Amino acid sequence: MRRSHLVSILSFVLAGCAAPPVPASYGSGGPPSVVPRALAADASVGLAADVPTYRGNAARNGMMPGPGPIADAHLRWKLTADGPIRSTPVVAAGVVYVAAGSGSLYALDLATGRQRWLVRASTSNLSTPDVAGGEVIVGTEDDRLRAFDTRTGEPRWSVATDGPVTGAPVDTDGMVFFATGAGAVVAVDDKTRAVRWTANAGAPVYSSLAIGGGIVVAGTNDGSIVAFGLVGGTVRWKTDVGDAGRVGTPAMEGGQIFASTGLDADGPPSHHIVVLDAGSGMILWRYASPTRDAVYTPALSSGRAFVTSEDGSVVALDVATGTVTWATPVDGPVEIVPAIAGKAVYAASNGGSAFALDSVTGRELWRTRIRGILYGPTVAGGLLLVGTDLGELDAIGGTLP
Numbered sequence: 477m478r479r480s481h482l483v484s485i486l487s488f489v490l491a492g493c494a495a496p497p498v499p500a501s502y503g504s505g506g507p508p509s510v511v512p513r514a515l516a517a518d519a520s521v522g523l524a525a526d527v528p529t530y531r532g533n534a535a536r537n538g539m540m541p542g543p544g545p546i547a548d549a550h551l552r553w554k555l556t557a558d559g560p561i562r563s564t565p566v567v568a569a570g571v572v573y574v575a576a577g578s579g580s581l582y583a584l585d586l587a588t589g590r591q592r593w594l595v596r597a598s599t600s601n602l603s604t605p606d607v608a609g610g611e612v613i614v615g616t617e618d619d620r621l622r623a624f625d626t627r628t629g630e631p632r633w634s635v636a637t638d639g640p641v642t643g644a645p646v647d648t649d650g651m652v653f654f655a656t657g658a659g660a661v662v663a664v665d666d667k668t669r670a671v672r673w674t675a676n677a678g679a680p681v682y683s684s685l686a687i688g689g690g691i692v693v694a695g696t697n698d699g700s701i702v703a704f705g706l707v708g709g710t711v712r713w714k715t716d717v718g719d720a721g722r723v724g725t726p727a728m729e730g731g732q733i734f735a736s737t738g739l740d741a742d743g744p745p746s747h748h749i750v751v752l753d754a755g756s757g758m759i760l761w762r763y764a765s766p767t768r769d770a771v772y773t774p775a776l777s778s779g780r781a782f783v784t785s786e787d788g789s790v791v792a793l794d795v796a797t798g799t800v801t802w803a804t805p806v807d808g809p810v811e812i813v814p815a816i817a818g819k820a821v822y823a824a825s826n827g828g829s830a831f832a833l834d835s836v837t838g839r840e841l842w843r844t845r846i847r848g849i850l851y852g853p854t855v856a857g858g859l860l861l862v863g864t865d866l867g868e869l870d871a872i873g874g875t876l877p
């Protein structure tokens with residue numbers, strides 16, 4: 477698709493010039509259900525830790541400032557949303573922002589779970605939010621990107637796109653980056669809202685973009701990974717990973733790109749973690765679970781890649797060689813990407829538990845019950861935050877490092 481055509485598609489509509497999203501119990505609606513032992517009574521109050529975007533940062537490597545609970549894990553508070561939560565919560569300035577499949581966007585106090593505001597951002601599912609410059613930005617399945625005031629939830633601006641925006645947007649280097657189900661990769665000036673550049677990934681992009689080392693990386697639905705220049709959007713390289721199906725959100729660390737392959741494929745896909753050189757796109761190594769079940773993009777820290785799998789395990793791999801350094805079985809398939817804070821790896825299983833593992837040894841630190849099928853964890857301010865398809869957001873606290 478030509479750049480001029482894409483730019484014409486991406487027409488910006490200021491909130492005052494178009495019908496804004498209608499607030500659903502805006503600024504009221506009462507607090508979510510809160511368990512008696514709230515974070516406000518815990519020593520972790522006042523811990524400053526922002527996780528403003530999906531997987532902690534623009535590189536999507538799952539590293540989070542934490543701290544997170546390492547023992548005595550228990551529920552601090554719970555939100556019951558008005559729809560399934562199929563996105564990851566983000567945290568900025570002591571506020572949790574989380575999106576529901578109903579199209580609702582919630583702002584909650586991190587310490588207590590008290591609702592600050594609630595808006596109906598769309599009639600469709602929302603992406604994981606991104607927080608930057610006093611705005612919380614979400615993509616929608618009805619072909620829009622929307623921004624709201626972080627303090628009040630009032631609409632600030634929106635952009636019409638050429639397809640659904642299901643991956644999380646990200647604000648970095650003075651631009652907001654996002655991709656669409658029509659295959660557009662877009663950079664928008666975060667002050668003027670003007671389109672800086674658009675590019676074509678060659679296939680739909682339903683995962684989030686990863687950014688680092690001067691490139692923007694997209695995983696496509698046809699089994700390719702594409703790198704674009706950060707400044708102008710020129711294609712640097714494109715690699716066919718050789719597996720059918722969708723490529724998950726890439727993660728970047730130390731000049732390497734890590735991504736899961738074979739997701740959502742028809743027929744028997746080949747599930748891998750594939751690792752590429754960020755400069756050339758050359759495939760360096762692959763990892764598959766012994767059972768060939770789906771594996772998910774790792775969290776990256778201290779020379780290790782921590783991989784979750786539907787075979788019911790978490791595995792630590794050496795980032796240089798792909799060699800397994802430890803493997804820990806858990807109580808069911810793990811369909812979410814992990815997070816890491818300090819020396820603990822955090823994830824949750826369809827067996828009904830959230831858990832933490834020691835990142836050095838793989839030893840289980842704790843496990844606690846949780847309901848539903850989960851999306852992705854966030855670790856901030858002494859809490860592990862996990863949303864589920866049952867519309868519940870659990871805030872789990874405990875002993876801190």
